[in-house]
Amino acid sequence: MKLKEKITLEEIEGKYFNVRLVESENNGKAALTHYLHNNTNGVSGYYKKGAINHLKNVLQYKYPDNNITQELAEEALQYLLFDYKDEVPFQVSKEPKFKFIDLFAGIGGFRIAMQNLGGKCVFTSEWDEQAKKTYKANFGEVPFGDITKPETKSFIPDNFDVLCAGFPCQAFSIAGRRGGFEDTRGTLFFDVAEIIKNKRPKAIFLENVKGLRSHDKGKTLATILNVLREDLGYYVPEPQIINARDFGVPQNRERIFIVGFRGDLEINKFEYPKPLNKVVTFEDIKEENAVSVKYYLSNTYLNTLINHKKRHESKGNGFGYEVIPDDGIANAVVCGGMGRERNLVYDDRLEDFTPVTHIKGEVNRQGIRKMTPREWARLQGFPDDFIIPVADASAYKQFGNSVAVPAIKATAENIIEKIV
Structure with missing residues (x-):
């Protein structure tokens, strides 16, 4: 045939x-x-x-x-x-300077940063189907699936330069033991470490929540550093907490960055990037035009938030909704309702208050709304030509889970100059 x-x-x-x-x-x-x-x-x-x-x-x-x-x-x-025509929004340099892989890729925050520095992504993995849809729309590739499976790992090529991973934080069972490579089995960090062990990239760039530093009384981070330094033989300077706010986006988002270099490269010094001292506020990323009424809170919902905050304040707690002024800095965008409720904004441009969704009560007249997914994208440093092909609920989740692109790029720039 x-x-x-x-x-x-x-x-x-x-x-x-x-x-x-x-x-x-x-x-x-x-x-x-x-x-x-x-x-x-x-x-x-x-x-x-x-x-x-x-x-x-x-x-x-x-x-x-x-x-x-x-x-x-x-x-x-x-x-x-x-x-084949490579017609995607985010093109690779025709003469890339280095190759990298993108693990726990989400929607490609690491990839945008690394490509902007002249890198070529040669493997990516992500298990969430909605995130894969967004990744495919912007980069033209479908990420591989579950990185814990040997079949998925079998596709990873040799001879790439940088391993990037925003891996989830998990505790290790290390009671009474050395806390080395074998003790991390059953955790997602073990899969990252196994790939590093087998592929030996020149550099590694890991990102995690700030709480990793104190997770399990510091044992989790200590084990990670011990594995990277002692078991795998990488030079790993002391990890640093990096705030996205210091790199040109109006979001107070602290994350721990871990950088490492293969021992035979004889790199024994690394400096994390210095803050830009650039003042950026929400007004700089606010939607230019009036947004849909669907982003505005109903009176019923707003009153619920007000009462909830009052209850916590009476107990001496600081929990509750927050409205970010135009000249303010957003709180960290995270998954779940509180990520949106702690990042409400004032916007008095709405003229038609007729609801377009099923809400309880009328739309509030104080001009209080949620940020849009595009505003969340900007808070994370994603350019406006980044395609959002999913529903709002998925988009909020994806940007909340993502890395802040400018902070990643600033750090990666210092990594690349060491190995290229």
Whole structure:
């Protein structure tokens, strides 16, 4: 059998894109998009088999009465490669200076920062399906899935320069033991450490919540540093708490950054970036035009927040909603309702107060609204051409989980100058 007509990437990404790969529901799509995006840099070989297998299933779905061979799938892959155009918002430099991988990638905050410095992403993984949708819309690649699975790890190429990971924080069971590599098993950090051990990148760049420093009375961070320094042989300077506010975005967001360099590079000094001393306020990222009434609070909801705050204040607690003035700095954007309720704003430009969603009571006349997803994107340093293809609820979650791009870029710049 010969292909009757070329199968196009538009078809693959349209009605055939959700055809399941026998070995893995997710990794076939990831292998195909990674193959296409890495066809000129010597990395595509790591993805070719998975890409062909995925296309074989797609063709079998399209031509159910035919026996689709490996050769036909390869032919289809070559057609795709010939017609492929890298038309995505965030393009890679034609002559990248270094290669990196993006673990726990979210929606690509690390990737934007690293690409802006001349980097080429050669592997990415993220398990959340809605985040994958956003990542694909902006970078043209579907992230691989669960990084704890050996099959997913098997796609990671050799010889990349930097490992980036905003890994979740977990406690280790280290009672009475050394707190080394083996003691981290069962945690997501173990998977990061295992990849570092097997691939030996020149540098590592890890990001986590500020609380990692005191997590489990400091034992968690101590174990991480011991593994990186003693077990894996990386030079790791003392981690630093970096505030996004110091790097050009009006958000008070503190995160711990951990940087490391492979021992044989003989790098024994590293300085984290200094604050820019640039004053930026919410007004600088506020929507230029009036926003939909759906972002405005109802009187009922607003009164609930007011009463909730009063109850806490009577007990001496500082919990509750907060309205950020135009000349103010936002609180950290985080997942959950409090991330939005502690970042309400005044906006008196609304003229039509007719609700467009099912709310209790009338829309408040004080001009109090939630920030929009685009304002959250700006608080995290994402450019305005970053596509938000998901519903608001998912968008808030994704930006709340993301890294602050300018802080990542400023730190990465100091890393790259050491290894390039």
